[in-house]
Amino acid sequence: TVAAAAASSGDVIANLFEWNWPSVAKECTDVLGPNGYGGVQVAPPQDSIKLTGSHPWWEVYQPAGYQLNSRMGNESAFQSMVTTCRAAGVKVYVDAVINHMAGSGGTSYSGNAFTAYNYPGLYISNDFHHKGVECPTASGAIEDFSNLQQVDFCELSHLEDLKTESAYVRSAIAGYLNKLIGYGVSGFRVDAAMHIPHADLAAIYGALHQTADGTAPYIAQEISGSSGALAPAAFADLGSVLGLSQSAQLKSAFLGTIATLKNFGTRSGDVASTKMLSFVANHDTERNGNSLSYKNGATTTLATQFLLGYGYGRPQVYSSFTWAAADDSPPAAGSGMITATSCGSAWTCFDRNPGVLAMVTFHNRVGTTARANWYDDGANLIAFSRGAKGWAAFNNGTTAKTQTFPTGLAAGTYCDLITGGTGSGACTGTKVTVGSGGTATVTVPAKGAVAVAPA
Numbered sequence: 001t002v003a004a005a006a007a008s009s010g011d012v013i014a015n016l017f018e019w020n021w022p023s024v025a026k027e028c029t030d031v032l033g034p035n036g037y038g039g040v041q042v043a044p045p046q047d048s049i050k051l052t053g054s055h056p057w058w059e060v061y062q063p064a065g066y067q068l069n070s071r072m073g074n075e076s077a078f079q080s081m082v083t084t085c086r087a088a089g090v091k092v093y094v095d096a097v098i099n100h101m102a103g104s105g106g107t108s109y110s111g112n113a114f115t116a117y118n119y120p121g122l123y124i125s126n127d128f129h130h131k132g133v134e135c136p137t138a139s140g141a142i143e144d145f146s147n148l149q150q151v152d153f154c155e156l157s158h159l160e161d162l163k164t165e166s167a168y169v170r171s172a173i174a175g176y177l178n179k180l181i182g183y184g185v186s187g188f189r190v191d192a193a194m195h196i197p198h199a200d201l202a203a204i205y206g207a208l209h210q211t212a213d214g215t216a217p218y219i220a221q222e223i224s225g226s227s228g229a230l231a232p233a234a235f236a237d238l239g240s241v242l243g244l245s246q247s248a249q250l251k252s253a254f255l256g257t258i259a260t261l262k263n264f265g266t267r268s269g270d271v272a273s274t275k276m277l278s279f280v281a282n283h284d285t286e287r288n289g290n291s292l293s294y295k296n297g298a299t300t301t302l303a304t305q306f307l308l309g310y311g312y313g314r315p316q317v318y319s320s321f322t323w324a325a326a327d328d329s330p331p332a333a334g335s336g337m338i339t340a341t342s343c344g345s346a347w348t349c350f351d352r353n354p355g356v357l358a359m360v361t362f363h364n365r366v367g368t369t370a371r372a373n374w375y376d377d378g379a380n381l382i383a384f385s386r387g388a389k390g391w392a393a394f395n396n397g398t399t400a401k402t403q404t405f406p407t408g409l410a411a412g413t414y415c416d417l418i419t420g421g422t423g424s425g426a427c428t429g430t431k432v433t434v435g436s437g438g439t440a441t442v443t444v445p446a447k448g449a450v451a452v453a454p455a
């Protein structure tokens with residue numbers, strides 16, 4: 001049996017995309033646990049195709065079997081990472097690639113050989129959808145992403161599409177996920193969930209065990225459609241959904257004017273906050289241009305701080321490797337095995353940014369308290385309170401702004417978490433003095449934030 005996770009202080013998830021298992025474990029112990037993160041999301045841990053020559057990051061999205069040998073480490077390294085993270089109070093969420101297998105035959109990181117539609121001891125041709133059978137397109141690939149039959153039964157980028165309506169395939173997938181739960185995993189990001197029929201997802205989730213936390217696994221589904229049966233809202237009855245359109249809204253706001261974020265989380269199609277896994281960027285959106293990325297520097301840090309402060313969805317902070325070409329491998333040995341993370345130029349560790357850590361504290365202190373006291377200048381200065389528990393201001397402009405804001409806070413002097421730290425000693429940073437009417441005159445730095453939330 002797996003030990004209960006150490007007392008966790010919150011729900012924020014660090015998405016350490018393609019960090020190897022020892023590096024994830026160390027981050028849990030040194031950074032995530034001590035700073036109040038509640039979880040870590042890790043890259044797909046199952047066996048995957050190992051190409052000859054270069055090793056693009058996306059090898060991990062071509063499963064070759066469910067053994068836990070991957071570019072991030074072997075099964076015992078995975079298990080030890082989960083144990084270490086849980087001991088630090090950090091729950092582990094796994095990216096589960098269950099819609100498909102690889103796009104061709106090959107060999108795997110476990111050293112297994114496989115051919116098209118044939119994974120020895122696991123799947124045979126009859127366990128897949130095929131063109132001319134379930135899939136109506138001539139190519140066998142999805143050609144029209146608004147056509148439900150194609151989306152469900154054809155191949156996403158020619159990746160062999162599992163027959164998830166079959167009892168055998170469902171039980172093989174559930175067996176893999178239950179093995180992870182048995183190791184202490186608390187939930188899943190379900191890759192390409194939109195491409196699995198709703199009933200099949202329901203059957204697979206229904207076969208999952210309780211986690212070591214004593215609850216059903218947390219489920220966050222990747223739904224890239226926008227309307228009808230393919231909209232995120234159409235899957236929210238089964239679990240949470242990824243905030244893809246929300247990350248796109250954050251990009252346009254932070255590259256334009258953030259006053260537009262007054263409706264963040266309340267547009268039509270925005271699911272309930274409790275069903276939303278929200279983020280500024282992920283491994284797909286940072287490459288396809290749909291979101292901000294580390295290349296936007298301070299703007300991305302500020303957007304991450306906003307997301308942590310605002311209170312829509314369960315926020316995720318993305319930290320991964322830098323790249324020149326979209327297919328580039330993370331730093332790895334010639335074998336494809338990913339090397340230890342070193343934050344700096346090859347890896348961007350937003351999860352460690354002091355201003356981000358301050359907002360994780362803010363997020364945890366205000367909890368689910370409703371927003372109030374919205375302020376915006378019609379352009380790039382905004383502020384809001386979280387009831388009477390906290391107040392924050394964000395300046396996305398390039399010059400500092402001084403303004404008198406309603407704060408919702410009791411009169412008194414508060415210490416800015418971002419410049420003053422989160423400890424209980426004397427304030428070493430900006431002081432926010434709230435008068436008897438609840439207002440405060442504050443200077444918000446260019447591309448910066450001020451946030452107060454007493455412990």
Ligand code: LM2
Nearest residue numbers: 058059061062097102103104157158159191192193222284
């Ligand atoms: C996802 N969500 O639905 C992942 O977030 C995304 O990163 C995955 O694509 C995709 N679905 C499949 O899991 C990535 C990458 C693709 C790559 C696939 C498979 O963005 O470019 O496709 O992983 O490795 C690659 C080639 C593609 C080829 C395919 C099959 O880029 O040209 O298609 O392999 O051989 C013929």
Ligand code: CA
Nearest residue numbers: 152161195196
């Ligand atoms: Ca499918």
